[in-house]
Amino acid sequence: xxxxxxVLYAAGIYMILRRSxxxxxxxxxxxxxGANLLIFLLGGITKGSPPIIPGDSNVFLSAYADPVPQALIxxxxxxSFGLQSFAIILIKRAYQVVKTDDLDEMNxxxxxx
Amino acid sequence: xxxxxxxxxxxxxxxLSIILMFSWKKISWQRIISIVGGFVNIxxxxxxxxxxxxxxxxxxxAGNWPAPFGITFVADTFSATLxxxxxxxxxxxxxxxxxxxxxxxxxxxxxxxxxxxLLGLNGAFLTGDIFNLYVxxxxxxxxxxxxxxxxxxxAQLEGAVKYFTLNILGSTIFLxxxxxxxxxxxxxxxxxxxxxxxxxxxxxxxxxTAILFLVGxxxxxxxxxxxxxxxDSYHTPPSAVSAIFGGLLTKVGVYAMLRVFTLIxxxxxxxxxxxxxxxxxxxxxGGLGALIQNNLRKVFSYLIICHIGYxxxxxxLYTQVAIAGAIFYLIHDIVIKTNLFMISGLIYRIKxxxxxxxxxxxxxxxxxxxxxxxxxxxxxxxxxxxxxxxxKISLLSASFSAENWWIVGAILxxxxxxxxxxxxxxxxxxxxxxxxxPKRLNFRYFHKLTTVKRSQMIGPIxxxxxxSLYIGFGAEQIQQVSSRVADELMNNQxxxxxxxxxxxxxx
Numbered sequence: 001x002x003x004x005x006x007v008l009y010a011a012g013i014y015m016i017l018r019r020s021x022x023x024x025x026x027x028x029x030x031x032x033x034g035a036n037l038l039i040f041l042l043g044g045i046t047k048g049s050p051p052i053i054p055g056d057s058n059v060f061l062s063a064y065a066d067p068v069p070q071a072l073i074x075x076x077x078x079x080s081f082g083l084q085s086f087a088i089i090l091i092k093r094a095y096q097v098v099k100t101d102d103l104d105e106m107n108x109x110x111x112x113x
Numbered sequence: 114x115x116x117x118x119x120x121x122x123x124x125x126x127x128x129l130s131i132i133l134m135f136s137w138k139k140i141s142w143q144r145i146i147s148i149v150g151g152f153v154n155i156x157x158x159x160x161x162x163x164x165x166x167x168x169x170x171x172x173x174x175a176g177n178w179p180a181p182f183g184i185t186f187v188a189d190t191f192s193a194t195l196x197x198x199x200x201x202x203x204x205x206x207x208x209x210x211x212x213x214x215x216x217x218x219x220x221x222x223x224x225x226x227x228x229x230x231l232l233g234l235n236g237a238f239l240t241g242d243i244f245n246l247y248v249x250x251x252x253x254x255x256x257x258x259x260x261x262x263x264x265x266x267x268a269q270l271e272g273a274v275k276y277f278t279l280n281i282l283g284s285t286i287f288l289x290x291x292x293x294x295x296x297x298x299x300x301x302x303x304x305x306x307x308x309x310x311x312x313x314x315x316x317x318x319x320x321x322t323a324i325l326f327l328v329g330x331x332x333x334x335x336x337x338x339x340x341x342x343x344x345d346s347y348h349t350p351p352s353a354v355s356a357i358f359g360g361l362l363t364k365v366g367v368y369a370m371l372r373v374f375t376l377i378x379x380x381x382x383x384x385x386x387x388x389x390x391x392x393x394x395x396x397x398x399g400g401l402g403a404l405i406q407n408n409l410r411k412v413f414s415y416l417i418i419c420h421i422g423y424x425x426x427x428x429x430l431y432t433q434v435a436i437a438g439a440i441f442y443l444i445h446d447i448v449i450k451t452n453l454f455m456i457s458g459l460i461y462r463i464k465x466x467x468x469x470x471x472x473x474x475x476x477x478x479x480x481x482x483x484x485x486x487x488x489x490x491x492x493x494x495x496x497x498x499x500x501x502x503x504x505k506i507s508l509l510s511a512s513f514s515a516e517n518w519w520i521v522g523a524i525l526x527x528x529x530x531x532x533x534x535x536x537x538x539x540x541x542x543x544x545x546x547x548x549x550x551p552k553r554l555n556f557r558y559f560h561k562l563t564t565v566k567r568s569q570m571i572g573p574i575x576x577x578x579x580x581s582l583y584i585g586f587g588a589e590q591i592q593q594v595s596s597r598v599a600d601e602l603m604n605n606q607x608x609x610x611x612x613x614x615x616x617x618x619x620x
Contacts, residue, residue: 016278016282021274024274024278028278028281028282028285031282031285032281032285035285035288035289035292038289038292038293039288039291039292039295041296042292042293042295042296043292043295043296044296066299068295068301069295072244072291072295075244075248076247076288079248079251082255083251083254083255083258083281086255086258086277087277087281090258090262090270090273090274090277091274093262093265093270094270094271094273094274097265097266097267097270098267098270098271103274
């Protein structure tokens with residue numbers, strides 16, 4: 001799990017550093033997934049013990065899966081989904097208007113105006 | 114009634130956006146609702162501020178879950194001050210944008226998104242939960258993406274790609290930092306984290322987490338190595354949008370830094386040195402960047418970066434006087450930067466260009482407007498007794514007593530550079546002989562606008578200049594506020610007590 005996260009982060013950052021717009025978006029998506037898995041891992045994975053208190057007691061009897069990381073990941077996934085769909089539309093528009101998908105050629109605003 | 118006072122600014126903005134969405138096609142309604150909503154927002158913010166000022170820190174527990182488990186909203190003096198400033202700039206910008214933004218943009222939901230942005234800002238200032246802070250950051254980001262791309266001009270889209278990429282990257286790093294922090298402590302409540310982080314044995318890991326937070330917030334606040342997106346994107350959208358971005362968006366990053374590094378990670382020597390180096394380089398590079406630009410709005414964008422350096426320096430010096438100086442500077446900067454970008458929008462309307470070289474003769478044509486702008490520019494430079502002067506005294510005296518000559522030098526250098534830039538702008542834009550510009554067809558020049566539109570553009574600039582003058586001449590009161598904020602930030606026990614030991618329930 002830890003290795004997968006490392007690979008996802010490395011791949012994501014590598015893709016962001018490329019010049020192509022599409023690879024940029026892919027990189028962002030991969031990096032986001034890496035971050036989500038990281039929350040999952042660091043939240044402490046506990047197998048097969050849902051956080052439910054048995055009816056005849058008031059406290060947890062054994063170690064239980066922490067529900068908070070799952071709530072966090074769910075929120076983060078929803079947010080990153082929204083951002084990614086926005087990003088894809090944005091690069092489509094940018095491609096149509098600027099007529100290039102190479103980030104190095106998007107330098108018109110750096111010109112003196 | 115007053116128990117949920119903390120979340121009223123949030124609810125107000127949410128309702129405003131919803132109402133505005135229902136009147137999607139009726140632009141004139143939207144203008145009225147937005148401006149009236151702005152006034153109500155100021156009233157609520159003043160109410161909140163005066164209540165906090167008298168009664169101390171207030172909290173609201175969402176869903177009545179006790180403190181470390183549920184999401185907490187906290188309003189201490191710092192949050193309340195920033196909510197008030199957001200309301201002031203928000204009102205000014207909604208009035209300015211109703212006159213200066215073309216109808217085609219307004220038709221595609223400019224005002225609802227603008228109020229969502231204000232909602233996100235208020236939320237980020239008021240929340241007491243680190244993951245909730247992330248969510249508010251995302252609300253701010255999504256709204257700002259829409260505002261920056263609305264209109265879809267070529268330069269806007271190019272700027273938006275850069276703005277988008279770096280801000281998403283910043284959020285991801287912030288999220289990673291939250292993940293590591295949760296793994297270390299098992300808590301998300303900021304007050305609870307403050308207690309738990311102090312107990313962790315593995316200080317190396319804590320430092321790494323702190324650096325992750327620093328990078329995440331640093332991208333948003335546009336500090337030295339991470340600021341490249343800002344001057345590339347802030348001059349592309351309409352100036353009303355730049356005004357709210359320049360005034361408030363980068364300041365959210367500064368707010369988050371001030372909050373996190375006083376409450377959760379009490380800086381050790383390593384962190385303090387890192388922050389100071391960043392502050393030094395930000396002051397120098399922002400100032401030098403502004404010096405060579407020709408586009409008026411790019412000059413102002415670089416000035417934002419340069420002046421962020423002051424606040425970071427205040428945090429880095431980490432004494433009560435320095436933090437008070439940083440807070441004072443923050444208060445001054447939010448007002449003045451919003452005003453600056455509106456001024457640049459006004460100049461653009463009058464002249465039809467953003468290039469400093471091709472401007473000129475503004476003073477002989479419009480002496481009254483020029484006088485107004487002069488006051489704002491002098492406040493920015495910090496000619497005593499105007500508002501930019503007072504926080505610099507605190508910052509300088511703090512760095513003198515810390516015997517940190519590098520920061521003393523950088524602060525003085527940045528002030529001089531600002532003075533040079535402003536005099537260059539003044540000489541070129543206002544005093545130089547008029548340059549004949551080709552008349553642009555279909556461009557709504559300022560003198561062609563109706564009187565109502567003109568007053569809607571001049572009004573907010575007058576309003577913010579008056580606020581700046583008040584900050585300058587009423588410096589004693591502002592200094593009281595910032596000293597109290599600094600006191601609350603440095604002695605964070607009060608914040609922790611207010612969050613964790615509160616037995617307040619919903620009625």
